[in-house]
Amino acid sequence: MAFFDLKGLLSPVTGLKQFGKKPHTIMFPDVAEHASDRYRGLHFNKLEDCIGCGNCSTICMNEAIDMIQIAGYEGKKGDSGLRPRVDNGRCCWCALCVEVCPTGSLNLTKDYIFVTPDANDFLWTPGIDNKEKGEENISFYSDKETSLSDYSRVPMRELDGDVRIQSFAEAVLGYNEEEARKEASRCISCGLCTESCPDHMHIPEYINAIARENDEDALRIIYDNNPLPEMCGKVCTRRCEDVCAMTHRGDAIAIRWLKRYATETAKNAEIIKEIVNPEIKEANGKKISIIGAGPSGLTAGYYLALRGFDVTIYEAKAKAGGMTFYGIPKYRLPAESLEKQVGYMQSIGVKINFNTRVGKDIDFKEIYNNSDAVFMGVGFEKPWTLGITGEDLNGSLQAVTYLDVINGGGDMEIGDKVAVIGGGNVAIDAARVARRKGADVTIVYRRRVEDMPADWEEIEGAEDEGVHIMPQGIPIEVIGDKNGKVTGLKFARAEMIPDPDGGRPRPKQIEGSEEIMEVTSVIGAIGQEGDYSFIPDDMKNQIKIERGRFVVDENKQTTLPKLFAGGDSANRTADAISAIADGFRAVKAIEKMLMK
Amino acid sequence: MSENKLNKEQLLLDLLKKKFILNESAVRRAKRVEVKVDPKEIIPVLLYAKENSRYISFAHMSCVDWIEDGEFEVVYILWNPEDKINLFVKTRISRDNGVLPNIDFIWRQANTYEREIREMFGIQFEGLVGRQEFILEDWEHMPPMRRDFDTAEFVKKTYFKRPGREDAKDVREFVQERTDEELPDFAKKYSRD
């Protein structure tokens, strides 16, 4: 190379051609800061949408997010009341918290300038500290598609509707192992569901155990406060699923089916005993009597027996389970399943005296005086009548009675065209049982389909099986022939009148819309009440009963100190899991009372 | 994956099997052969691979702490640019006083890897030159990459944490308190972390 390289010296000088050109300098701060539409800046949280599940806090590997209590957010079922607070001295703007937020309330914004001499300022709550312009600045968000939460449930395999009506075989087939693992791994373990469960089962823990392929631990966790999990796994009303964090954008975790999966892995009572392997305390000599082997009675019996009490259950019927045996049809809850669970209880020392009706076969006072405590889980046996003319005709019957006969192994003539009146689970059960008995079934309900208190899955199942549903129909009269046999149902159409107080709309009969439906039977299913005639009058006076229910405190104690009550006859929710919860709570109270 | 496709890989494995005593070795997938040898076989295998099988490129060297087995697994990854095969040579030594041969005379760059592994795991390499201190300075504790070194615990002891975050609540515990749910101890390991 020549020492004097003219080109090499002159070329760089061409850089001068930039001289005088408009610079591309961004004159910040004279011009406002700018960021792209997807920028990951400071957080913003829509506090009203947030449910305080804490998923953001757990995904953050910097532990930058704390869940704290904030004034004005008290928390309710499905909302912990906590809200995230971000430590910007930790946050690295990776936005994983946004990707996992199940409700989509947490987002990142275009704001990124945060300069201060005081390091303590960096601790702030999104949505409160940037209330003014946070929402309009949202730039990085995650919708249902981009979110890392899996919003769609693993579908449950079922028998087809036309196969189902052939027999009383279980309609729902249950998850297999692969499906259960997949469904369990959707759960974000926030635990908000536990608050909704009357029994506060340890839901996130047992789901996690299933996800980690440890079904035995799952069963052990389930048995910690629910001794009838297989029953719950099949027929629970699952209030937990109503508040699942996933429901805000998709399907709730199939908590019930997962419980069912965990319990079905134990094929018989011995295996349950082997897996759960409970610690049974030494007998303490205290004697407890329980009236009624329904869910609450069995629960109380099981946990009292584990705690070393001498437990005797008096059951009027031939089988344990109460309404869950005699009220729930076998295609939902097979008899063997209940027998297995009850068998396990008996194997750890719960004594059940079947066919022993208190008040008839044995005196209530005798039980009361001979026991250290008595728990009543007597349930609601007596059905409400419709209160319309013709109800005493032959062929007009009550769903509870009908189901009781069928479940007890008997049969009842209903003909081939049946009208079921009511919209609850019992009505649907009766309708589907009648359908299996070959009848053409119509459900007559006063309100709309969406107002039906029955589970949507049950309603869908009924429709699949060919049950007709006639919403907004008010029964007026049951019509019979001269032999006293039902021939028809007279009903009127209803229109929905909005409730001025904001309650659910009320049905109002449309004048002149009366019709007659030809039927061979009418099955009423509008509710039941308790029958407390077994209690002698002098004691009944001391027990406070309101609106057909025993009045109990939070310990399930009635106004008689030794007497506890639970289940339908003591709570208003009237489902199996509440009964179990009552039983469990009474156990704690009884133990506290007797063992102090 | 058909047998045909992995011809080259199988050939190499057979060749090595004939020459050396290998512990459970296999063709893992395409472009990937894995052999496990005893520490004393390391140098012969590597030399053979380099000189006779054209594995001229030393792609990587790493160490994994299998604390459950009480062993370190050291892996040498070689690359043959012609056959396009990764050869993994793995060996295991005891965690307590494991010594490995130094291979930086085969590939000069192995020196850097060995120095790092010596510092981070505490494995000695026979005849390795170079300063003892490589990345860390004045480190008086257990070699940090060993799995029994708990960095979070160490940080708690050593460094400061800005105060003001003590009011944080755990969602699960918070809801539990509200509902008087009693979580049994054995279930706690399944709570979210």
Place this chain on the structure above:
Amino acid sequence: MYNDKESQKIVDIIQNYARKHSLFILAYGTGCGAIEIPPTMTSRYDAERFGIRGSATPRQADVLLITGYLATKSLKRVIKVYEQMQDPKYVIGFGSCTINGGMYWDSYNTINVLDKYLPVDVYINGCMPRPEAVIAGFVKLQKLIQQGKADGWDIYKKNIDEYKANQKKIITNWVMPDFNF
């Protein structure tokens, strides 16, 4: 005349004005944050508009940028460098790491809370702070200087024992003079 309080105030104002418009930063990029310094200094954001420019040695520098995490090995050098700088001197903490450990909060080799070891005048949030945020940080520092509130160097001198104790807790092998002033 110079002992007069009023005139001292005027002198301060003039001094601070001069100081704030010539911030020489020490080009000691300690962590990831240094990657946004070149864009800040070059044509797109052009920090020289504010009188900000790099300087090669600590003796000439006014501002020390701690651009992110500080490994313990670096901390030792940074302390040395900081103490060599002439008063008044300022420290800017970049990014989350300097505030409360950031992403490396559980790393065995990085300090978490910078102001336990060095006085920090301004923090800039972000991971990484964008050039705009960096400039905003400098503007804030200029304001503080004008108001006479950027007195980290003074605090450091007054609380030297506490700072030294914290520093020596980390740096076990202290092979340098206690003070480098």
Place this chain on the structure above:
Amino acid sequence: MREKTTTLYLGPQHPGITGNMMVKLQVQGDTVVKAETHVGYLHRGFEKLMERRNWLQSFTIVCRICVPEPDPNEENYSRAVEEIEGREVPERAKYIRVMTLELARIATYLLWYGGQSGSAGLYTMGQWSVGDRNYILDLFEDLTGGRIYHMYIWPGGVRRDLPKGFKDKALRTMDYIEKRLDDYDKLLFENSIFQKRAKGVGIIDKKKAVEWGVVGPPLRGCGIKSDVRIDDPYEVYDKLDFEVPAMEGGDVWTRALIRRFEIRQSINLVRQALDKMPGGEYYNKIPNPHKWTIPAGDAFVKTESARGEFGYYMVSDGGNKPRRVHVKGPAYVHGVSLLENLLEGENIADVSFIMNSLGTCPPEIER
């Protein structure tokens, strides 16, 4: 007469490269007789941290391993996870990944322009190229939501689809950068000062290159045609039309020429990727990250970064956290023992010049 040997400490205060490291030089006059590299000023213990983080959380920290060019880390991490888990990646995601990686390569080379010329005292170059680099970063910001740390390529695909109007904007930017490259040529490569500084300095010959395991542009600068994108194609590089240059010489000048050529090649690749990109899914969704486990196994994956081969060795024990992730960046082989060897006999003024030409990046040496 025996010359006196002096010890000179270069660094740890940014010796003209991206990151802190120190070179302890023994000098006689102006000549280095012995060099010793000291690293560890940026050690954060990433590999330890990853043992404590689950698979998704680890993804967010890997990009911090190399600050100037984070994307190959994300790519490697994702590909290693996918290889162990057997997760499929949609075709569109592969094209987006290639485009992202090439954009990152361009950005890195633009930064290198600034560093290489700056260490020769030519500061105007840096004002231009680092300023223009912002246009690439703008693209990244539109695409990923971040300028520097993208956290975009993740296991199963990419995080978000291309935003509206991205293709046009990217093509416009490519046109602009390509035009600017001619200006750079005039300013740097035709500049006789740079030529004189660069030619014949820091020579690596072929034999040395193989022996020391040199990778990337320095290796191609020795006349060995080696590039992971061609030798062991990943993503969709085998479906794109490009070639890598190799030139004899082995000095700083040749390495600079290689980079000059490659940046044009990358612009071409970005255009191709945008052009051939199919529609469809961009992401094969991972399961709930809290419960995401990966079957036991190990994988070694490599990516050609702007500075050479980036390798990840990953081991899973079947749990929800990585057992071990070991990162080997190109600087790991260049920046420690090779550098010590190379600096012997060079001028003090050329030390950071050579370090820059090797693409030394301390944060990835010590991680």
